[in-house]
Amino acid sequence: MSALRTPLVSKFLLISLILVGLSSISIVKAAKSFYIIGDTGTWGFLEQYSAWAFKKPFVAGDVVVFRYPATVHNTVRVSVSGYDSCVATEAESKKALWTGDDRYSLKKGYNYFICGIGGHCNAGMKIKIFAK
């Protein structure tokens, strides 16, 4: 059989193998991690979330999930000043998620989230996450 192969077929097979190899590499690079926020897996008042986040090897593109009873809390992606002051801007607040299963893709560098419900951020519902 192989004696019947023309050089063109061999080139085609070689190129195909190279393409398959390259696509496998990009699949490995594209695989991102998925983290449920907190040691308890719940977004609430019982944890120091930034201390939890500090121990994780986040990279840009990883997905973080905030789980909570949907009517009790929310999540707002904020700037560093929103994180420090526990006050979201109007634009940030408009993008708040309330699903109880809120998902965010991390950006390179620091990512800040708070609960936007009055008093909750000051009670500890805030998280600072660094992604490489």
Ligand code: CU1
């Ligand atoms: Cu809350």
